[in-house]
Amino acid sequence: MSIPASRALTPARQVTLADIARAAGTSASTASRALSGRGYVSEDARVRLREAADRLGYVPNHSARTLKQQTSRVVGVAVSDLGNQFYANLAAGIEQTLREAEYQMILVSDNSDETQELACARTFLAMRAAGVIITPADRAAASLLSRHGVAVVEVDRRLAEVPCDAVVIDNERGAWEATSHLLALGHRRVALLVADTDWTSDAGRLQGYVSAHAEHGVPVDENLILRLGFHAPDSEVQIAAVLGAEKPSAIFAANNLLAEHAWNVLRRLRLRLPDDVSLVGFDDVPWMAMVDPGITVVGQPTVEMGKRAAQLLLRRTLDPDCPRAVETLDPILILRGSTAALPQP
Amino acid sequence: MSIPASRALTPARQVTLADIARAAGTSASTASRALSGRGYVSEDARVRLREAADRLGYVPNHSARTLKQQTSRVVGVAVSDLGNQFYANLAAGIEQTLREAEYQMILVSDNSDETQELACARTFLAMRAAGVIITPADRAAASLLSRHGVAVVEVDRRLAEVPCDAVVIDNERGAWEATSHLLALGHRRVALLVADTDWTSDAGRLQGYVSAHAEHGVPVDENLILRLGFHAPDSEVQIAAVLGAEKPSAIFAANNLLAEHAWNVLRRLRLRLPDDVSLVGFDDVPWMAMVDPGITVVGQPTVEMGKRAAQLLLRRTLDPDCPRAVETLDPILILRGSTAALPQP
DNA sequence: CGGAAAGATGCAATCGTTGTCACACGTGGA
DNA sequence: TCCACGTGTGACAACGATTGCATCTTTCCG
Numbered sequence: 221m222s223i224p225a226s227r228a229l230t231p232a233r234q235v236t237l238a239d240i241a242r243a244a245g246t247s248a249s250t251a252s253r254a255l256s257g258r259g260y261v262s263e264d265a266r267v268r269l270r271e272a273a274d275r276l277g278y279v280p281n282h283s284a285r286t287l288k289q290q291t292s293r294v295v296g297v298a299v300s301d302l303g304n305q306f307y308a309n310l311a312a313g314i315e316q317t318l319r320e321a322e323y324q325m326i327l328v329s330d331n332s333d334e335t336q337e338l339a340c341a342r343t344f345l346a347m348r349a350a351g352v353i354i355t356p357a358d359r360a361a362a363s364l365l366s367r368h369g370v371a372v373v374e375v376d377r378r379l380a381e382v383p384c385d386a387v388v389i390d391n392e393r394g395a396w397e398a399t400s401h402l403l404a405l406g407h408r409r410v411a412l413l414v415a416d417t418d419w420t421s422d423a424g425r426l427q428g429y430v431s432a433h434a435e436h437g438v439p440v441d442e443n444l445i446l447r448l449g450f451h452a453p454d455s456e457v458q459i460a461a462v463l464g465a466e467k468p469s470a471i472f473a474a475n476n477l478l479a480e481h482a483w484n485v486l487r488r489l490r491l492r493l494p495d496d497v498s499l500v501g502f503d504d505v506p507w508m509a510m511v512d513p514g515i516t517v518v519g520q521p522t523v524e525m526g527k528r529a530a531q532l533l534l535r536r537t538l539d540p541d542c543p544r545a546v547e548t549l550d551p552i553l554i555l556r557g558s559t560a561a562l563p564q565p
Numbered sequence: 566m567s568i569p570a571s572r573a574l575t576p577a578r579q580v581t582l583a584d585i586a587r588a589a590g591t592s593a594s595t596a597s598r599a600l601s602g603r604g605y606v607s608e609d610a611r612v613r614l615r616e617a618a619d620r621l622g623y624v625p626n627h628s629a630r631t632l633k634q635q636t637s638r639v640v641g642v643a644v645s646d647l648g649n650q651f652y653a654n655l656a657a658g659i660e661q662t663l664r665e666a667e668y669q670m671i672l673v674s675d676n677s678d679e680t681q682e683l684a685c686a687r688t689f690l691a692m693r694a695a696g697v698i699i700t701p702a703d704r705a706a707a708s709l710l711s712r713h714g715v716a717v718v719e720v721d722r723r724l725a726e727v728p729c730d731a732v733v734i735d736n737e738r739g740a741w742e743a744t745s746h747l748l749a750l751g752h753r754r755v756a757l758l759v760a761d762t763d764w765t766s767d768a769g770r771l772q773g774y775v776s777a778h779a780e781h782g783v784p785v786d787e788n789l790i791l792r793l794g795f796h797a798p799d800s801e802v803q804i805a806a807v808l809g810a811e812k813p814s815a816i817f818a819a820n821n822l823l824a825e826h827a828w829n830v831l832r833r834l835r836l837r838l839p840d841d842v843s844l845v846g847f848d849d850v851p852w853m854a855m856v857d858p859g860i861t862v863v864g865q866p867t868v869e870m871g872k873r874a875a876q877l878l879l880r881r882t883l884d885p886d887c888p889r890a891v892e893t894l895d896p897i898l899i900l901r902g903s904t905a906a907l908p909q910p
Numbered sequence: 911c912g913g914a915a916a917g918a919t920g921c922a923a924t925c926g927t928t929g930t931c932a933c934a935c936g937t938g939g940a
Numbered sequence: 941t942c943c944a945c946g947t948g949t950g951a952c953a954a955c956g957a958t959t960g961c962a963t964c965t966t967t968c969c970g
Contacts, residue, residue, distance in 0.1 A: 234635075234713070236926055247950045252928060259929085260948050279713070282691045283631040284926035287955050290579075292628070294671075302660055303868070308653035315647055315674050319681075324688060326639075327672040329660050336664075343669060346627045368579070368624070483855070507852035510828070523648070581956055592920045597958060604959085605918050629956035632925045 235276045243272040255280070286348055293323045295533060296344030296352040298337060298361070301450075302329035305505050306476055306522055307355065310375060313526020314353055321534055323350065332357040332417075332450060341365050351533040356380065357419075371536045375529045377421040378546075385532040386546045387525050391421050394518040394551035395428025395474065396435075398500040401516070401553060402470045403436040406562035407498060409444060411468035413459065413478040416447035425474040425502065444468055448478060459485045463497075469562050470498035476505045479515060494560035504554060513557025520551050580621045588617040600625070631693055638668045640878060641689030641697040643682060643706070645795075647674035650850050651821055651867055652700065655720060658871020659698055666879055668695065677762075677795060679703035686710050696878040701725065702764075716881045720874045722766040723891070730877040731891045732870050736766050739863040739896035740773025740819065743845040746861070746898060747815045748781040751907035752843060754789060756813035758804065758823040761792035770819040770847065789813055793823060804830045808842075814907050815843035821850045824860065839905035849899060858902025865896050 241251040246265055253259040254269040255278075261269075272278075286292040295318055299307040311327055318325050326344065330336040334357055341361040344352050351371040356362060362372045362380035374386040402410050412429050415422050426445070433440045446462050448455050459482055462468070473479035479501030491497050493513050501508055504519035528547055535542060586596040591610055598604040599614040600623075606614075617623075631637040640663055644652040656672055663670050671689065675681040679702055686706040689697050696716040701707060707717045707725035719731040747755050757774050760767045771790070778785045791807050793800050804827055807813070818824035824846030836842050838858050846853055849864035873892055880887060 234926090237928095238926080248927080249929085249950060249952095250948080252926095253949090256928085260946085262948060265948080277713075279687060279690045281632070281693065281926050282688075283628040283637070283693060284955090285928075286628040287626070287632055287957090288926080288928045290955075302653065302657040305650065305653070308647065308650070308657075311672070312647040312653075312674060315672060319673060324671050324692070325673070326669050327656070327660060328664060328670070329657060342624060343627075345624045347669070348626070348628060480851070505851075506825070507855045510852045511855050512857060579956090582958095583956080593957075594920060594959080595918080598919090601958080605916085607918060610918080626956050629925090630958075632927090633956080633958050635925070 234281070235278045236281070237278075240269060240272040240276055240278050243276060244268040290348065291350055292348045294326055294347055294349050295323050295530070296326045296328070296340065296347070296349040296354075298328045298330050298340045298352070298354045300330065300332045300355050300357065302327070304477065306503050309522040310355070310526040310529075313523035313528075314530045315526075316523075317527045317530035317534070321530075323534070330357065334358040334360065337361045338364065345370060350537050353529050353533055371533060371540070373529045373533045373536075375525055377419040379419065383544050385529075385536060385544060387529045387532065387549070388420070388546070389520045389525070389549045389551050391424030391551075392428040392431070394502065394520070394553075395425040395472070396432045397428075397551070397553045398472050398502065398516075398518050399429045399432035400436065401555075401559065402472065402498060402500060403432060403438055405470075405498065405559060407470040408438055408562070409441065409466065409468040410470045410472055411444045411446065411462055411466065412472050412474065413446050413448060413482060414474040415478070416449050422474065429472060429474075441466075448481075450477075455481045456485050456488075460489065463489065463491075468497070470500070470559070472500045472502075474502045476501060476503040476508075479503075479508070479517070483511070483515070493558045495563070498559040498562075500559060509556070516556045516559040517554050518551045519554050521549055525549060579626070580623045581626070582623075585614060585617040585621055585623050588621060589613040635693065636695055637693045639671055639692055639694050640668050640875070641671045641673070641685065641692070641694040641699075643673045643675050643685045643697070643699045645675065645677045645700050645702065647672070649822065651848050654867040655700070655871040655874075658868035658873075659875045660871075661868075662872045662875035662879070666875075668879070675702065677702040679705065682706045683709065690715060695882050698874050698878055716878060716885070718874045718878045718881075720870055722764040724764065728889050730874075730881060730889060732874045732877065732894070733765070733891070734865045734870070734894045734896050736769030736896075737773040737776070739847065739865070739898075740770040740817070741777045742773075742896070742898045743817050743847065743861075743863050744774045744777035745781065746900075746904065747817065747843060747845060748777060748783055750815075750843065750904060752815040753783055753907070754786065754811065754813040755815045755817055756789045756791065756807055756811065757817050757819065758791050758793060758827060759819040760823070761794050767819065774817060774819075786811075793826075795822075800826045801830050801833075805834065808834065808836075813842070815845070815904070817845045817847075819847045821846060821848040821853075824848075824853070824862070828856070828860070838903045840908070843904040843907075845904060854901070861901045861904040862899050863896045864899050866894055870894060 237251045238248045241248045251269050254261045254266045297314055301307050315325050328340045337357050338360050341364050345368050352365055353373045355376045356374050356379040359379050359381050363382055365372050366382040372384040378386050414426055430440055443466050471482050473482045501515050501517040504517045508515035508517050532545055582593045582596045586593045596614050599606045599611045646652050660670050673685045682702050683705050686709050690713050697710055698718045700721045701719050701724040704724050704726050708727055710717050711727040717729040723731050759771055775785055788811055816827050818827045846860050846862040849862045853860035853862050877890055
């Protein structure tokens with residue numbers, strides 16, 4: 221039952237409202253009303269037009285509609301790194317919610333690069349996006365967008381200087397729980413691996429690490445805090461160096477990538493978990509539950525965060541003046557075999 | 566440094582070409598030529614217009630352009646399941662290539678549902694997408710799109726009845742290598758876990774499994790072939806059942822999800838890899854290299870497949886008549902500790 | 911010096927859809 | 941009878957950018 225070649229080859233100027241109006245013997249206005257369901261149309265005309273639309277294979281032209289209505293059903297989404305499962309899951313959650321609401325998602329992976337982020341924002345503006353969801357790396361994008369009246373939702377971290385909705389998790393609390401867990405197990409030299417950013421997420425995790433120490437009366441040793449660039453090629457070398465020089469008995473890796481690096485280093489150095497070193501990660505990804513021992517981790521509801529962000533955006537699209545919402549979700553500490561009490565010397 | 570509220574509140578009818586033309590004392594035509602770089606414009610007018618555009622914060626209106634030019638720089642991408650790392654990586658590869666070419670990606674996760682897939686196709690048509698990249702679940706979408714003159718590239722599997730470009734890997738060869746590896750190790754009862762689809766990918770993998778058996782003179786036992794629905798909730802139960810009833814000495818799991826299920830079952834049953842059972846997966850994902858022993862796997866260049874698909878699409882966009890391309894990439898067998906010689910009884 | 915070619919510009923039409931407006935019906939109540 | 945109102949319809953003007961065409965100027969060559 222293949223399509224006849226002739227059909228496929230016809231240059232086939234696209235079918236427009238005017239075409240189906242002609243076929244049904246009405247005007248384009250009536251056709252528009254019939255198909256969009258707005259305004260008066262007789263039942264008779266409605267069925268004739270619908271039938272004509274089906275028969276001719278009418279496909280509405282979104283560009284024309286967007287141009288006329290000055291708004292689209294497209295939502296721009298910019299994440300830092302699609303290759304990282306965390307952002308992929310975030311995107312998956314956003315996509316699902318948007319699709320169910322019959323919105324489309326333009327997805328960009330901006331590498332946390334300010335220039336690219338701003339370029340994305342400009343593109344979203346050019347497309348008259350109904351809104352934008354972003355894991356921000358800079359304040360400029362949100363400013364630009366909101367100045368043009370486009371709703372912005374920040375996810376995972378907050379950065380904007382303009383008021384906008386946001387979905388984050390309680391990073392400080394997550395880090396506090398992870399660190400407290402280690403301190404309660406008797407560890408006194410807990411290394412912190414944290415991304416070298418100025419994001420609220422990393423700042424919160426650092427803060428949680430510090431406040432847990434304060435609460436347990438353990439002084440923070442700056443030498444145990446390792447700030448690592450996102451895609452620094454020598455991350456593992458640096459981690460190994462700290463392990464050698466500072467002899468921490470536990471490591472708190474403040475994101476899934478750093479946890480993976482730490483795990484690789486430990487394996488390479490033949491340090492056993494949890495006998496030689498304890499390890500806690502942040503953001504539960506599949507391998508952490510599968511390796512032996514499993515990695516104790518601060519889990520975040522990643523897909524859920526994406527869904528919430530999309531919901532906030534849709535809400536604001538419907539009611540631009542609804543009160544600003546900042547949702548803070550709770551992380552949970554998942555205990556696995558990678559953490560144990562500090563062995564008595 | 567914050568944006569004055571007045572700025573943010575102005576309803577601010579958007580700045581149009583006509584506005585900057587007026588500001589620079591030219592006509593809109595000249596402004597269009599100056600900014601798009603097509604046609605004659607004096608150097609003098611060009612700089613005046615550019616300056617005016619900057620000053621007024623001009624953002625071109627993509628909808629208007631698309632409407633007039635009858636084509637956009639948007640590419641529709643429909644994958645089966647964004648939550649699966651395979652598809653996420655595919656999308657990441659596509660996105661990167663498109664972004665570098667200054668195209669935008671509309672991403673949809675269609676759950677391999679024919680209805681949704683068709684709905685996506687219609688949306689892409691409505692947006693006048695320059696092309697569509699799809700991991701097809703049904704032939705209808707590609708037919709519809711190509712009938713309307715939209716270029717389609719199939720990735721991972723081929724299904725379309727209309728001629729279109731495609732990027733796949735040599736599934737049969739990958740499966741042949743995996744199976745041959747097991748047979749060469751002396752295994753005679755190799756279970757196959759394969760998705761229950763009518764896709765070329767799974768058919769190829771089954772074929773490779775069969776031909777490897779033929780080549781080694783080992784008869785295929787149909788009872789060892791387990792076809793599993795994509796999101797069947799009882800996958801692991803079924804796998805456990807086959808393990809119990811058929812006592813295979815090795816398992817070939819023909820995608821990353823099935824490998825994960827198999828691995829879970831083996832762990833739950835306390836069967837040791839590779840002493841009790843050997844396991845080979847298909848599609849290398851991070852956990853496979855991290856668990857102990859690592860999982861022997863047929864690796865596919867997932868991100869690269871995405872990039873190639875996007876390249877094919879861009880090529881066809883530039884030259885709609887270029888010869889049809891079907892790229893078949895090579896999988897590679899990565900040997901790890903999950904496979905070993907069949908112990909002599 | 912004549913005239914062709916290249917350079918520079920603006921006018922007006924166009925893309926497809928929507929929304930406003932005016933108008934033409936009936937119907938029913940005052 | 942007349943007016944108000946609810947329906948139903950079509951003409952027409954946007955929305956903003958692009959582009960073919962006509963027009964005018966400048967340049968350059970024979």
